[in-house]
Amino acid sequence: MKILIISPFRVYPIHCGFSTRVYNLTKQLSYSNSVFLYYTDYNKKECNPDDCSFLPNVTKRNFKVSYKFMQLINPSLIFEAVSAIKKEKINIIIAEGIWAGPHAMILSFLTKVPYCFTEHNVEHVRWKRMGRKYPGLLRIFEKYCCKFSKKIFCMSNNDRQQISELGVDINKLTIAPNGIDTLQFRPRTSKKYDLARKLKLDVESPVILFFGNLSYTPNLQAVQIIYEKIIDSVLEAIPNVKFVIVGSNPPLQFQHEAMIFPGFVENIEDYINASDLVIAPLISGGGTKLKIIEAIACGKTVLTTSIGAEGLVDESTRYFLKVIDDWNDFINFIVDFLKNPIVNDLPSIFIEKYSWKSIGEIISKEISMY
Structure with a gap:
């Protein structure tokens, strides 16, 4: 199977929970599938040469952007992804988080390839709790990212319920929780x-x-x-x-x-x-x-x-x-x-x-x- 994964943030070096999940699950999927990882990078620091050698079994494309809004809509990413989808005959697109939603929806519309959607958080709930502006608008945006996806991966039963309250068919929601590298994280008393x-x-x-x-x-x-x-x-x-x-x-x-x-x-x-x-x-x-x-x-x-x-x-x-x-x-x-x-x-x-x-x-x- 051929999979295109879209991330709105830099994946490596691993620096947060988001990149931890994308890195590890991209790695797992690459063992039995052909995986393409396209991600935007708003990080102002230059990459070390080793930063580009991660996940050797994955075809990677890093789109450096100068403005945050280009993490949502990046013409270069869309153009190259359409070409890759047609050339490689990609079967499915996976959007990592709602900020990858616009790219996934546009690519699915242009190529007729379905997309799945990973809800790392229920974002409008998180924004409301943090006191950020416009959680209502974010709720609408999140709803439509979910609406047009074939499948939504969420982290827990609690998230599944909150997403279903957006009017999303609960049968589209599958729990695929956050995880750990069992070799890295294990008891060591010394x-x-x-x-x-x-x-x-x-x-x-x-x-x-x-x-x-x-x-x-x-x-x-x-x-x-x-x-x-x-x-x-x-x-x-x-x-x-x-x-x-x-x-x-x-x-x-x-x-x-x-x-x-x-x-x-x-x-x-x-x-x-x-x-x-x-x-x-x-x-x-x-x-x-x-x-x-x-x-x-x-x-x-x-x-x-x-x-x-x-x-x-x-x-x-x-x-x-x-x-x-x-x-x-x-x-x-x-x-x-x-x-x-x-x-x-x-x-x-x-x-x-x-x-x-x-x-x-x-x-x-x-x-x-x-």
Whole structure:
């Protein structure tokens, strides 16, 4: 089968949940299909030569753009994609996120090749929670991206329900959740000593980890909550605790002697494995959180909010995912857990559900009819 995947953002180097998903599922689909990946790149930094060598089994085309709107409508991408669709006899187009929707709809109209649509988040819900402008207009745009697609891949039952409320036929919606690289994200207890040495910490100091792109509003809000509502109360009970906040664009306005900002790291799995507890005090955003899945895959307990846990509460996560919305109760859980840690074995059902291989098989099965 020949598949054209369209991404409105740079895919590699992997820098966020979006690129993690597109990279890994493109890789999975390329094992048994001919895959073409066309993506726009608004990143102002020049690519390293190695950046263009990723996914060697995939035919890639990077369209550098000077204006953000060209991520939505790019004449060069449309022209070259039409040519590739006709020449290669491509069977199906996969649009990654609603920002790839216009390209997919135009290409499908011009070539009569059907397209599928990946809802990384239910975007109009996410925008509304974040207080961004015009969520109503975005809702209309999202509805039409879904309406003309043959199949929609969403991350959870919760997302499936929210998308169906747009008037989309629920039978078009298939759950293909976010996942993890099971070789990269796995329990490794020795990393505690490595991190203590690297960050010059006492190995006996409990480590609480939060990670993500720190310029993204929901993650920035979470850091502010840690700084304003959580850290001092935890320190009163456990004076040697350290909060390690990992991610690009660290908000250094939140300076505290017990907060450490290593910045962006290549090996986040080592930081997860070195931590005693992972927290995600999120109050906005949408979709399922890769950071939570990755932490659980390393055998870590994750403390989060109802928004953070959306779409992730089920039998496979029940012993690892703790959901608390009251900040006093949130603090009490942290203190109790650090004083009396609980270690559980990761159930096989979790790996079966969240491995990229399993998710790739779901997508392959759904698109095989085209």
